Amino acid sequence: MQLYALGLNHHTAPLDIRERVAFQPERLDDALHDLTDAQRVREAAILSTCNRTELYFATEQPQLAADWLARFHRLPLADVSPYLYTYPQRDAIRHVFRVASGLDSMVLGEPQILGQVKDAVKRAEEAGTMGTLLHKLFQNTFAVAKEVRSTTAIGANTVSMAAAAVHLSERIFERISDQRVLFIGAGEMIELCAAHFAGANPKQIAVANRTEERAQVLASRFGAEVMRLDVIGEMLPRFDIVVSCTASPLPIVGLGMVERAVKARRHKPVVMVDLAVPRDIEAEVGGLDDVFLYTVDDLAQVVDAGIESRQQAVIEAEEIIDSRVDGFLHWMHSRDAVPTIRALRHHAESLRAAEVERAARLLAKGEDPQKVLDALSHGLINKLMHGPTRFLNQSDGEQQADANRLVQKLFNLNSH
Known part of the structure; x- marks a missing residue:
């Protein structure tokens, strides 16, 4: 019996494809039973998040998994197969170790994925689709993720614009969890920022976008509200952090709009992050006393400071993972x-x-x-x-x- 991992993620598939193969929580048990009952798969676990859908399973016929995934979601295999990857044994073990350690995440080193993997394992255990092989694999997975997190600086430094936005906000506010965050736009950069801020569990998240349908897709992933662009001025005083990145040729947030918001907030500080080029927020806003405005260039300085130490942490983490892969394979071979x-x-x-x-x-x-x-x-x-x-x-x-x-x-x- 061989171990395999099959799936797609934010590296290989666009959002519209990821949405089509995501598993709703209420259907996960049925999916696990269907996969193991009818497909000659002995053991299985399914990880389904906003950024990835992956099957971890033990079988002698791995080619059946892609067919099953497409059929379960009632999709033609040709629609999803270009985005799928399949990892056999050693590569599968290494992949799940990297995923749980945050090395394969949209946000490098983020800790939320480990909890999501643990939830996937719990669901598989409750469904009765976990056997000796997967139990041992995930025990090792959690141990590896803990070792990577505790012995390297994988999550300690900022190496993306999105992470930098959170980092700079944390300089102003003691806890992001007490703040309300507004995202203006719904593109890839806003998606990255939303993932980072959502990990800090803010009090409220809202998304404003020219196309409401696209805003709704992004908002649904993070439990956010949706608002129209034309009400931003009215709603701005409610938010402590504003992150904007659109393709608008003209500023969306003007000086007068922000002056009124600051007055309504009774001069409570507000962090504004403008990631757009050309700018979404008028440059004069940065001159207001209670506004902390950061541009792409400001964030780039924070990113540059963290890259070197994070690169070393990634090297150290990969060495740990490679060593633990060898150890797990030795255990598997000894079982023979x-x-x-x-x-x-x-x-x-x-x-x-x-x-x-x-x-x-x-x-x-x-x-x-x-x-x-x-x-x-x-x-x-x-x-x-x-x-x-x-x-x-x-x-x-x-x-x-x-x-x-x-x-x-x-x-x-x-x-x-």
Whole structure:
């Protein structure tokens, strides 16, 4: 039985494709049962987040998984297959270790993914689709993620514009969880920022976009509200953090709008992050006393400061993961010997039982106990040595030298 990982994520598939293969929580149990009952898959777990849908499973027929995924979602396989990846055994183990450690996340090093993996494992356990192999895999996965998090600086430094936006906001506000965040726009950069800020559990998230449908898609991922662009001026005083990135040729947030908002907020500070080029927020806004306005250039300075240390952390994390992959593969290979070990012990036990039974009969007849013990030990040795001795005697030519070395190693013998 081999381990595999199959899926797609934000690296390989656009949002509209990821949405089509995402598993709703209420259908996850049915999916797990369907996958394992009908597809010759022995064990399975499904990880489904806003950024990835992945199957981790044990089978001898991995090609069935892609067919099943498309069929379960009632999609033509041709629609999803260009975005899918399939990792066999070693690559699958390494992949799940990297995912749980935050190395494959949209937000490098983010800790939320580990909780999502744990939730996926819990659902698979409750559904009864976890076996020995996946249990051991995920036990190792959680241990690796903990080691990466505790021994490297993978989550300590800012290496993206989105992370920098959070970092700069945290300079002004003690806790993001107490603040209200407004995102203006619904493109890729806003999506990244939303993922970062959502990880800090703000009090409220809202998305304003020219196309309300696109705003709704993004908002649904983060439990956010949706508003129209034309009400931003009216609603602006409610928000402590504003992040904007649109393709508008003219500013969306003007000086007068922000002046009115600051007055309504009674001069409570507000952080404004303008990631657009050309700018969404008039530059003069930065001159207001209670407004902390950051541009792309400001964020770039924060990013540059974190890149070097994060790169070293990634190298260290990858080394840890590679080492733990080797360890898990060694455990898997050792499991292949279990049936032979059991058969060998059963064989030895049957020989022992036969000799003990024979000795008991002799003792019952009144035979000398010392002679009976000697006979028992000699009989047991002869029977145990019969197999290896016969193996050596029947070997010839080049096979004999190999047989000699094998038996010497097996019984830890000195060749001299």
